[in-house]
Amino acid sequence: MLNFSLSPEQKAIQKEAREFALKELLPVAWEYDQREETPMHILHKAYDAGLVNGDIPKAYGGKGYGVLDGVVATEELSAVCPGLATSIFDNSLGMEPLILCDNETAKQKYLTTITRDRKFFAFATSEPTMGSDVSSLRCMAKPDGDDYILNGTKFWITNGGIADYVTVFATVDPKSAHQGICAFVVETNWKGVSAGRHMPKFGQRGSNTTAINLKDVRVPKENVIAPPGQGFALAMRTFARTRPSIGAFAVGAARSAMEFAIDYAKKRRAFGSKIVNFQAIQFKIAEMYQKVETSRLLIWKAAWEADNGMDPNVSASVSKLYATEAAFEVVDQALQVMGGYGYTRFFPIEKLLRDTRLFRIYEGTSEVQRMILAGHALGSYQPVMPSLEDLPIHNRNDFDDVDVETAPAVWRCRMCGYVHFAEAPPKECPYCFFPASAFKEIERP
Ligand SMILES: Cc1cc2nc3c(=O)[nH]c(=O)nc-3n(C[C@H](O)[C@H](O)[C@H](O)COP(=O)(O)OP(=O)(O)OC[C@H]3O[C@@H](n4cnc5c(N)ncnc54)[C@H](O)[C@@H]3O)c2cc1C
Numbered sequence: 037m038l039n040f041s042l043s044p045e046q047k048a049i050q051k052e053a054r055e056f057a058l059k060e061l062l063p064v065a066w067e068y069d070q071r072e073e074t075p076m077h078i079l080h081k082a083y084d085a086g087l088v089n090g091d092i093p094k095a096y097g098g099k100g101y102g103v104l105d106g107v108v109a110t111e112e113l114s115a116v117c118p119g120l121a122t123s124i125f126d127n128s129l130g131m132e133p134l135i136l137c138d139n140e141t142a143k144q145k146y147l148t149t150i151t152r153d154r155k156f157f158a159f160a161t162s163e164p165t166m167g168s169d170v171s172s173l174r175c176m177a178k179p180d181g182d183d184y185i186l187n188g189t190k191f192w193i194t195n196g197g198i199a200d201y202v203t204v205f206a207t208v209d210p211k212s213a214h215q216g217i218c219a220f221v222v223e224t225n226w227k228g229v230s231a232g233r234h235m236p237k238f239g240q241r242g243s244n245t246t247a248i249n250l251k252d253v254r255v256p257k258e259n260v261i262a263p264p265g266q267g268f269a270l271a272m273r274t275f276a277r278t279r280p281s282i283g284a285f286a287v288g289a290a291r292s293a294m295e296f297a298i299d300y301a302k303k304r305r306a307f308g309s310k311i312v313n314f315q316a317i318q319f320k321i322a323e324m325y326q327k328v329e330t331s332r333l334l335i336w337k338a339a340w341e342a343d344n345g346m347d348p349n350v351s352a353s354v355s356k357l358y359a360t361e362a363a364f365e366v367v368d369q370a371l372q373v374m375g376g377y378g379y380t381r382f383f384p385i386e387k388l389l390r391d392t393r394l395f396r397i398y399e400g401t402s403e404v405q406r407m408i409l410a411g412h413a414l415g416s417y418q419p420v421m422p423s424l425e426d427l428p429i430h431n432r433n434d435f436d437d438v439d440v441e442t443a444p445a446v447w448r449c450r451m452c453g454y455v456h457f458a459e460a461p462p463k464e465c466p467y468c469f470f471p472a473s474a475f476k477e478i479e480r481p
Contacts, residue, residue, distance in 0.1 A: 065387075072234065082124045089127055089151060097151035110285060111287050113125070114289055117242060118388070130203050139260065141258050146221055156195050156200050159202070162190060173206065173207055175189070180254070190248045193248050197234055199224055202221075204248075217266075222259070233246065272349070276352045277348065277352070280338040280351075283335040284359075286360045287328055287331045289391060289392045290392070296374070296384060311373070330358070334355035353400070357406065371389055447461040455478075460472075461475035
């Protein structure tokens, strides 16, 4: 049975996240964006408020939140600052492979530690030479007895400069693509691990992004969370559960942009009227509202599937693709409603526009989501309708030159759809001139 209402617990999570975002993020978001700095004291406050590790299972001392609980909170944080929300959310992304894996020793060690101590967890598949094509990663994992030695550079790593732990995806053989990929929990204070400089970015500047360099890093076997051959699937299973959250970031940002546009339109005057009275402005607001609502429904559906034991992969892609593209359109239209003021740094829309642009890139670009959806629609998707050539004849009355009721058989030209009533197909189709072999017998009473 479908139910679109949040439980009392989910409403409490939403309230808590909303209050935190308004009280703690709103006063500092623009300042840290301008300074291109990550406010550690805010991340610590989010940690202490229970907004960082909600999804750790109860068995390891966590709250055991589901994906839906997470997206509800994420929307609220991102409504105030997508960049800070990204850094706050990053523990969930970094830990998801660990939560999904079978390595009980690593789970006990890291998941229980992280519920007690303020520890940050990053996620690293991307490298300087690859992002979308995870199967082509090059970071080397060389077996050495029971351990592995890691060498390579992971790139674009959110919280890379502040994380205590990183889930590193590497390969035992770059030539073997998916088959060689494995995954490890790496502690950033281990010998050979170093972070690069914080990268200057277009948006989400309050979120730390660096490379992580690995030079002869010895990883003990206890820290292998996916042996060679299982790392690629683990990364994809992770994304299927975290992509709805990227959609939720987008909804939060779009919702705020819409609210700012409404506020402005109700006050701004032009041509002797408040601009909100112009239907052109009202229609923009209507479209913003429609996109926010539609996006949220898709995200909640994907989250619900993840929480109810289904494979959320396709719905996760649908929700990420739709919500992130819709959000950029909403923020862009909100900027238009605010005219020149929307384009200044005095108002928050320009920051929202810069921040929102990233959603179409990380955790799988829009093109990657389209590849996943095309693969599904053209592959495992089960159509309901019969194929075009097997459709029943819908235009029997069009054939006044034949007695369709007494015809011994009915043939359809596979090329142009022409329907022929006779014992045998015609020598060639009178419409497209294809030969008799193009005809399929579709009825013989
Ligand atoms: C701020 C930021 C934070 C990030 N955080 C993390 C993180 O924490 N951890 C992590 O591992 N990564 C992270 N990333 C990396 C991010 O996931 C990648 O940037 C993303 O997956 C795209 O990879 P790429 O940049 O290498 O682009 P490429 O893969 O090189 O793609 C370039 C363009 O080509 C398109 N393209 C590629 N292949 C195809 C195809 N077959 N058909 C059609 N189009 C295609 C892409 O869609 C894109 O438009 C982050 C990135 C940014 C910018």
